[in-house]
């Protein structure tokens with residue numbers, strides 16, 4: 379009998395000191411037993427009650443510990459110095475903080491492990507909170523962002539619902555989905571500031587086409603290709619971050635005029651960049667200048683080499699959006715594909731962003747029609763760098779005695795014919811080559827995965843089977859790479875790239 383009561387006492391002590399009333403009752407019983415003042419019925423009734431209370435406490439406690447177990451399973455208590463262990467045990471375990479330790483007893487390993495886990499959980503919660511504070515996404519925008527993986531995602535609706543902030547919401551949502559905000563410890567307020575500044579830069583010249591909606595569109599399309607093809611599996615987190623940021627900034631502070639216009643008018647930027655990839659050099663240079671500013675620097679956690687690699691990839695991708703490089707780029711990629719060597723990542727990613735940049739003719743008719751109207755409108759009107767006066771590029775060219783650029787002459791433009799030419803000679807061949815490139819890169823990954831899955835299947839190793847995807851994105855369509863840190867299965871790969 380006394381052994382049972384002892385056990386009950388011990389369990390209560392470990393379970394929860396707040397059930398003090400219950401303990402008083404047990405103590406009373408103990409006293410009565412020692413004085414032979416308790417009947418067998420009374421004792422049984424009290425023990426029954428005690429069992430019920432303990433059951434409830436046990437279930438609650440186990441559930442709490444299991445939750446922590448799931449959340450914090452990778453913590454290694456041994457890696458923590460004993461002083462820190464003590465402090466954590468005192469600060470974060472319920473039992474250790476409320477119950478005085480018996481004379482010089484060391485905290486039990488389990489308690490310390492839970493304490494450390496709790497400490498890490500608090501840190502994670504804090505980090506999660508600090509990275510979500512400051513960016514409110516309106517509910518109707520959230521609803522539209524559910525379609526973010528779609529080929530014909532309606533970016534115009536997001537812009538409308540988001541009060542003209544399509545780039546901010548799409549950019550933020552994508553970085554969040556790939557978990558890049560946490561991985562690169564990006565402060566949300568800095569990210570918010572950076573995205574707002576990008577939007578302001580895109581709005582500087584009030585362009586009908588080259589504005590923040592186009593930037594959001596190209597970023598979302600890039601994401602679609604990366605994930606739906608499975609190419610994201612081939613990339614590191616840093617490469618994904620660089621590709622998405624490159625897409626976001628690829629037309630930053632676009633003047634609404636072509637490179638040729640800049641060159642022909644000897645504009646400031648044409649002089650600065652010696653007539654080579656004039657606008658593209660400006661987009662990438664101005665964006666990096668922006669990121670040097672503390673309030674907009676989303677790259678603070680990058681190590682020196684990481685920053686160097688990131689910068690190099692972003693520069694490559696943005697400079698490759700220069701349309702005068704288009705035929706060379708396609709030819710280079712075709713050559714690469716005809717050789718057995720591995721495909722260069724920078725070239726592959728540049729081609730994807732370039733294709734995303736000219737992708738609207740491959741999307742739903744309504745979207746394509748809208749983009750075409752906006753582009754034609756932009757070709758017709760122009761705010762110049764030189765005078766700041768709002769004039770049409772074609773009109774201004776005529777006024778300056780320059781040859782009028784193709785498509786900029788209001789009187790002579792044949793929209794349908796020129797669009798067919800653009801689709802047949804530019805868009806279609808680009809997508810063909812991108813499809814070949816994706817197949818070349820993704821197929822070996824798929825094959826490798828099939829083999830490893832067969833091995834897994836033979837071993838009946840369910841833990842790493844096809845259903846246990848650790849994803850770069852939270853969506854099921856976005857598996858992650860075994861080559862990248864924490865990568866896993868490739869089973870959900872498909873080649874549904876260009877719709």
Ligand SMILES: Nc1nc2c(ncn2[C@@H]2O[C@@H]3COP(=O)(O)O[C@H]3[C@H]2O)c(=O)[nH]1
Nearest residue numbers: 629699701735736739750753796797800
């Ligand atoms: N003619 C034509 N050009 C386009 C169309 N869509 C995009 N472009 C061009 O392709 C370029 C890709 O890079 P930019 O976005 O800087 O500028 C874009 C336009 O100049 C289109 O539908 N028709």
Ligand SMILES: [Mg+2]
Nearest residue numbers: 628629699700
């Ligand atoms: Mg451009």
Ligand SMILES: [Zn+2]
Nearest residue numbers: 592628629735
């Ligand atoms: Zn563009």
